Amino acid sequence: DGGITQSPKYLFRKEGQNVTLSCEQNLNHDAMYWYRQDPGQGLRLIYYSQIVNDFQKGDIAEGYSVSREKKESFPLTVTSAQKNPTAFYLCASSSPGLADEQYFGPGTRLTVT
Amino acid sequence: QKEVEQDPGPLSVPEGAIVSLNCTYSNSAFQYFMWYRQYSRKGPELLMYTYSSGNKEDGRFTAQVDKSSKYISLFIRDSQPSDSATYLCAMSAGYGNKLVFGAGTILRVKS
Numbered sequence: 242d243g244g245i246t247q248s249p250k251y252l253f254r255k256e257g258q259n260v261t262l263s264c265e266q267n268l269n270h271d272a273m274y275w276y277r278q279d280p281g282q283g284l285r286l287i288y289y290s291q292i293v294n295d296f297q298k299g300d301i302a303e304g305y306s307v308s309r310e311k312k313e314s315f316p317l318t319v320t321s322a323q324k325n326p327t328a329f330y331l332c333a334s335s336s337p338g339l340a341d342e343q344y345f346g347p348g349t350r351l352t353v354t
Numbered sequence: 355q356k357e358v359e360q361d362p363g364p365l366s367v368p369e370g371a372i373v374s375l376n377c378t379y380s381n382s383a384f385q386y387f388m389w390y391r392q393y394s395r396k397g398p399e400l401l402m403y404t405y406s407s408g409n410k411e412d413g414r415f416t417a418q419v420d421k422s423s424k425y426i427s428l429f430i431r432d433s434q435p436s437d438s439a440t441y442l443c444a445m446s447a448g449y450g451n452k453l454v455f456g457a458g459t460i461l462r463v464k465s
Contacts, residue, residue: 245397281362283442283457284398299452331397342388343444343453345397 244268245346247332252351254326262317262349264332273315274333274343277301284331290315319351326353357381360443360456369465373430377443377456380424384445384454387419389428392440392458401441402428433463 245266254260266273272291276284286299290309304323309315315334319326329350333343360377367373375389385406390398402417404410410417416429426445430437443456 247397281457283358283360284444284455286452289452329395341386342400342403344400345390347397348395350395 245332245334245344247330247346247349249349250347252349254351254353256353257321258353259318259320260326260351260353262319262330262332262351264315264317264346265313266315266332266334266346267313268334268336268344269312270334270336270344271312272335272341273309274335275299275305275307275315275317276331276333278329278331278348287317287330319353326351355380356457357454358443358445358456361459362457364460364462366462366464367433369433369435369463371433371463373433373437373461373463375428375430375441375443375459375461377426377445378424379426379445379454381445381447381454382421382424383447383451384421385448386446387417387426388444388453389415389417390442390444391437392442394439398442430461433461435463435465437461438463 248263274289275287288307290296306318332346335341335343358379389402392398407421414431418427440458442458446453
């Protein structure tokens with residue numbers, strides 16, 4: 242089955258620790274995205290990548306980092322510099338560019354205490 | 355002012371009702387319009403995708419875009435309890451521009 246997988250579904254971390262969220266797609270999509278969703282605020286773009294080995298900051302990139310070494314994979318690291326990391330994180334992909342419809346993974350709920 | 359405004363609801367309707375969900379926007383450059391459905395603690399699922407103005411129908415769902423009024427709508431006919439979810443509108447000005455989301459409307463269909 243084609244789709245986007247995110248793991249884990251739930252993640253718990255202590256404050257001050259970096260954590261990496263996984264996102265894999267087998268849709269052969271060129272572009273991949275990371276969003277953060279908080280109650281009442283909709284989706285906010287963290288980072289996006291339109292091609293392997295290239296990525297751009299979104300609206301709220303501070304405290305996050307990404308890599309795009311393979312077309313299928315776009316991991317997101319939430320660093321200790323992110324002041325309010327507890328949120329629902331969504332990965333998406335599309336082809337070929339930002340104007341096209343994006344398809345989402347199931348999400349990872351990160352809780353930092 | 356947000357680029358995309360969407361009433362958060364919750365909107366509560368009886369089973370079988372016609373549901374109208376709406377978004378307004380301020381950026382006249384938006385040309386691509388989408389509706390996503392999101393069940394609790396799941397990722398959003400693309401429901402409808404339209405380009406520019408006009409209507410698009412898919413089963414019980416109809417999407418309308420009125421660019422002159424900067425207003426888009428999603429109509430759900432014969433609503434079912436399984437339609438209970440959060441509905442997100444999203445729009446873009448085109449290639450090279452990001453997708454901008456509304457905050458989502460919570461819909462509850464009572465049986």
